[in-house]
Amino acid sequence: MKILVVDDHALVREGLCQVLKGLDEQVQVLEAPHCARAFELAALHPDLDLVLLDYHLPDMNGLDALTIFGTKHPELPIVMLSGSVNLRIMRQVMAKGAAGFVTKAGISNDLLSALRRVLAGDVYLPPELLTASGTPSAQDFSTENNAPLLTPRQEEVLYLLLDGRSNKDISQTLHLSEETTKNHVTAVLRCFGVQTRIQAVIAAGYHGYTKSAPLA
Template sequence: MANATPERILVVDDHPLVRDGLRSLLAVTFEHCDILEAAGVEEAATVLASHGDCDLVLLDLNMPDATRLSGLVQLREAFPMVPVLMVSGSFDRALVQEALSAGAAGFLPKSMKRDGIVNALHMVMAGEIYIPDTGLEETPASAEEAQIRTRIDSLTPQQKVVLHHLVHGRLNKQIAHDLDVSLTTVKAHVSAILQKLGVFSRTQAVILANRVHFD
């Protein structure tokens, strides 16, 4: 994970001091990385449109031009192949779960120590999902559904996008066209999805996703 070297990261936060702090941390963590900034979700969308090859977006939860996770949803829909790591000063298990279900690459508490943040960044850049230890009891749910959610949470943001298309009955060629990626890439994502969900067919994957209302 320590060898993950992003070329460009976008920091989205309406507080200049927070952006400066994250910029300093990122500059030390990822040498030679181009760090972009945006003070709002709309500005972030504009920046991403101009720099579509961003490797990661750090998005603050509380933005003036977004409500709760609407900023995450907006960026994921417009730029589905760019991982978005949520950042927040306050969180709970339900919020973390909601963010992951909406396609976040992880949830980063601002209260974390520097080493913890660095480790989380490396995990996300390595294609993993970072989930903080909330220290709270899980909300009541059947053991089977909880297991399904855990498996879905293990998917990368890109794999969740592909699963979303599978749930809506899209074929591999259609998904490749919609996401502007190769058919080989889509097939690789589908194979990884089946493996992580512990199923043997697209139909089984869709059934599991529908069990927990994944969309």
């Protein structure tokens, strides 16, 4: 398992490195003090499993960084870290395609629980957002109110996306070339009016799609 931690405070990065061993003793943690270095490391390590991204960084805010990660690495789950509980920022971060939002005030076990869910292909919504009025709706993740019209093949691809499967896994399961799978994933994102796989998963949930639907 390989995780990238992006935070401008060395002590925070060191602390997270210790906490992340709770996921796997052999976890490899890469560290970046700013977004420029984070983008370099993400390009050098295409096998990254997860990114922990601080919202407040010296060279870029979390929303802008999410946009770049989503464009360059749409399959890479990003969990945003923040020292404050701001519902507006939480909603913006989740709508931008983050796989989760965790406050630094939480305890280690809460962080590990959130990361396990994300690594399993789920999306983690913080309790503050779940209990607040104005919780994210389908309109936050899609430009259309009606359910998208997917072809049968696109629906098969979508269900595998909901299971957290990579393009390679989808290709093997459906006996498709990786290029064909990539085209289907792109079509699914376009149907939901979103830019990243995480946004598609969230939007699909609001349109009634659930995990583990049987393939034809």
